Amino acid sequence: MKSRITTAAIGAVAIAALAGCSSAGGGAPAGEEGAFEPSDVRMTVPFSAGGGSDASGRAIASGLEAATGTTITVENREGGSGAVGYSHLFAQEGNGSQLLAAETTLLSLPLTTDVDYDHTSFTPIMKLGDDYTLVVVPADSPFQTCTDVVDAAGGEGVVAAVSGAISLDEIVFTLIEQDQGVEFDRVPFESGSEVIAGLLGGTVQVGSLNPGEVLGQLESGDLRALCSLSEERYEYEQIADVPTAIEEGIDVSFAQWRGFIAPGGISDEARQYWIDAAEQYVASEEYTTYIEENLMQPNAVYGDEFVEYLAQNSADLEAALAP
Amino acid sequence: MLDNLLLGFQTALTLENVVWCFVGVLLGTVIGLLPGLGSTTGVAILLPITFALEPVTALIMLAGIYYGAQYGGTITSVLISTPGEAASVVTTIDGYQMAKKGRAGAALAISAIGSFIAAIISLALLIAIAPPLATIALEFQPVEMFAVMILGLVIVVTFQGGAFIRGALMAVAGLLVATVGIFPGTGSTERFTFGNVNLLSGIPFVEVMIGIFALGEVFYQIRVGAAEPIKARFKDMVIKRKDITDSMPAILRGSGIGFAFGVLPGAGSTLASFMSYGIERRVSRNRANFGKGAIEGVASPESANNAAANANFVPTLSLGIPGGATTAVLLGAFTIFGLQPGPLLFESQPELVWGLLVSFFIGNVLLLVLNLPLAPVFAQMLGIPYGYLYPIILLTSLVGAYAVSNNMFSVWLVLIFGVLGYIMKELDLPMAPFVLGLVLGPLFEKALVQTSAIGQGDLGVVFTSPIAVGVLLFAVAMVVVPKLIGLLRRRRVKETAGV
Numbered sequence: 063m064k065s066r067i068t069t070a071a072i073g074a075v076a077i078a079a080l081a082g083c084s085s086a087g088g089g090a091p092a093g094e095e096g097a098f099e100p101s102d103v104r105m106t107v108p109f110s111a112g113g114g115s116d117a118s119g120r121a122i123a124s125g126l127e128a129a130t131g132t133t134i135t136v137e138n139r140e141g142g143s144g145a146v147g148y149s150h151l152f153a154q155e156g157n158g159s160q161l162l163a164a165e166t167t168l169l170s171l172p173l174t175t176d177v178d179y180d181h182t183s184f185t186p187i188m189k190l191g192d193d194y195t196l197v198v199v200p201a202d203s204p205f206q207t208c209t210d211v212v213d214a215a216g217g218e219g220v221v222a223a224v225s226g227a228i229s230l231d232e233i234v235f236t237l238i239e240q241d242q243g244v245e246f247d248r249v250p251f252e253s254g255s256e257v258i259a260g261l262l263g264g265t266v267q268v269g270s271l272n273p274g275e276v277l278g279q280l281e282s283g284d285l286r287a288l289c290s291l292s293e294e295r296y297e298y299e300q301i302a303d304v305p306t307a308i309e310e311g312i313d314v315s316f317a318q319w320r321g322f323i324a325p326g327g328i329s330d331e332a333r334q335y336w337i338d339a340a341e342q343y344v345a346s347e348e349y350t351t352y353i354e355e356n357l358m359q360p361n362a363v364y365g366d367e368f369v370e371y372l373a374q375n376s377a378d379l380e381a382a383l384a385p
Numbered sequence: 386m387l388d389n390l391l392l393g394f395q396t397a398l399t400l401e402n403v404v405w406c407f408v409g410v411l412l413g414t415v416i417g418l419l420p421g422l423g424s425t426t427g428v429a430i431l432l433p434i435t436f437a438l439e440p441v442t443a444l445i446m447l448a449g450i451y452y453g454a455q456y457g458g459t460i461t462s463v464l465i466s467t468p469g470e471a472a473s474v475v476t477t478i479d480g481y482q483m484a485k486k487g488r489a490g491a492a493l494a495i496s497a498i499g500s501f502i503a504a505i506i507s508l509a510l511l512i513a514i515a516p517p518l519a520t521i522a523l524e525f526q527p528v529e530m531f532a533v534m535i536l537g538l539v540i541v542v543t544f545q546g547g548a549f550i551r552g553a554l555m556a557v558a559g560l561l562v563a564t565v566g567i568f569p570g571t572g573s574t575e576r577f578t579f580g581n582v583n584l585l586s587g588i589p590f591v592e593v594m595i596g597i598f599a600l601g602e603v604f605y606q607i608r609v610g611a612a613e614p615i616k617a618r619f620k621d622m623v624i625k626r627k628d629i630t631d632s633m634p635a636i637l638r639g640s641g642i643g644f645a646f647g648v649l650p651g652a653g654s655t656l657a658s659f660m661s662y663g664i665e666r667r668v669s670r671n672r673a674n675f676g677k678g679a680i681e682g683v684a685s686p687e688s689a690n691n692a693a694a695n696a697n698f699v700p701t702l703s704l705g706i707p708g709g710a711t712t713a714v715l716l717g718a719f720t721i722f723g724l725q726p727g728p729l730l731f732e733s734q735p736e737l738v739w740g741l742l743v744s745f746f747i748g749n750v751l752l753l754v755l756n757l758p759l760a761p762v763f764a765q766m767l768g769i770p771y772g773y774l775y776p777i778i779l780l781t782s783l784v785g786a787y788a789v790s791n792n793m794f795s796v797w798l799v800l801i802f803g804v805l806g807y808i809m810k811e812l813d814l815p816m817a818p819f820v821l822g823l824v825l826g827p828l829f830e831k832a833l834v835q836t837s838a839i840g841q842g843d844l845g846v847v848f849t850s851p852i853a854v855g856v857l858l859f860a861v862a863m864v865v866v867p868k869l870i871g872l873l874r875r876r877r878v879k880e881t882a883g884v
Contacts, residue, residue, distance in 0.1 A: 111429035142585025149582045174573035249838045263523040278705045278727015
């Protein structure tokens, strides 16, 4: 215990010092000859500490540290719904020691907002896994299935919670509308927990949330999951009996992915170096723990396959976001 | 209940947990002191170092940072009119005036005492009736929050009594600055960003605060030149019994108001602190001295922000919904430690929840012991000649601005708002309404957009909610009643004069 206190105390001082002076800006020259040797590696998290992106960024960074033996500093560069972090990485072109914990905003921001980059501006390394959403209602809701919700939306109307025009829940509700020819009334919120409060307080009738966000309320019985918007049912025990929307005849499934990318124009050696490290991480127990704790799907892909996935996903998103 | 408390004490009173609680409140005080670094940033920055600890210990320390920062944020508000924390913005009004009169020590001490009393009251409420309170809090949905935000705006514009027009002007300026960034209604419409990605999420409040308060004051003093350091006798530095008895009603009201606003998810302690100040200005026996260094003007918001910080844990622990920005980061920490936040937390993790709650008691006692004797010591810092003090403020402000976001853009923002702050001082425009307009802007706009969506474009939906109507009537009363009283008084004066 004593040694733990000392190490953490030293850590505290170091962090405080870091907060004071912060990064001097890493500058590993890129594309040099021979093997790639990372130096001053940074993992940018384009959102604030404590959120879902931060958790995945830190999990990936520590997994890569274990795999490569280098130190990776995690930096939160929040702002602009992620645009600030991505723009920072965009400016690091050619630097193989810069990484970024990416997710669906890599694709959705360039589609809706005026930013300088799109997904082809970067070097995709690994997709960590997928997160789907569950359609949830308050415990006392008259809806028992997703078909009930769709029927009501076609009839007397249903109020759905969304978190902005480029959010995953906006996309899945739009996809349901397109598939079923109905329309939802929408009330915009800014985060999953706000949506939960809106459902519990009766402002909205239906929401779509990641299982990890809403498990606490599902287990307590305050909210009920009607269907999952995934291709197949979840294998996780807690939500294994939730049918998919597809089973109910609603042909909608949409995955939010998480993973990490490097700047564009890095050397092939650098790219291969991180892909190898990522493969090692995925084989570790740490990876399984992360995926299971967040109730995600462990379908990792790397390099070229990830590039293809992004192109397809971006096209899907564009179709869903088109007015 | 008693079993739970006992379990809490057993958990919180281990040597390791007490030590980390102390580290937390100490770091919190320091973080609160530094301009720009508030509790949200502080908890976020220090989160990674707690990964090595047991979850309960880590959360005790992180929570310690949170309420420790509420104490620390006051110190610079009083001494150099620079709030270390958003929730201490209003404290600058009367706190700094007290300091100018040589009573900084008393201001700091009353804030420590008020914070302590508020913390104990709100903790008792939190422990006794958190779950039913959380159910009431859920009644405050977007429509009701819209009414609360209108009340907030009314209080802001009527903030500094006589200077109504100036206050209203500055509040509106704050609201305008708050419109920069992505429109929350669509999530993609950009407003006043001029293609700059740094502006997409709006003008960050922390940078504005550092700029107009800290740099603005430095620039102003440079221009005024050769100001004498404040000389204070030690006798004036120490708080008197009369100060405490005078402040008691303000502390108790502040605790109540702070707790009420803290329970509402998303309202946070900034709103609580200025609502409390605004109301105290109306009802206090000493209201005539508000804005001129009334001790109640320090006691009230400082009690309120601490009560709100604790009350924030009501929705956080019993519903799994964060009460404010800092508790949102803390909830994130729960997940990182493999704990599932939600309504079942009290049952599934009794040791953790009760240990955490009891640690709040311990932490607040530590803070009182730490802050009371230090108040006169901190106050002595005002004796430092400005030639030494201001370069230090400048340096910490700029470094702090950079550290918040790792981004030079923040530094430029701080400099720009520093110049604006200087101009405001020159023109004698009140800064607190500006900052509060900026804080309220996004909250107000969100509630507006949501209410309009709920009513399908008709804001009249507000009048279908009894709670919202009640809040709106209160807002009307805040404007009308003082005018009526003033009118009646004048008439009475006339009558007596006539006789």
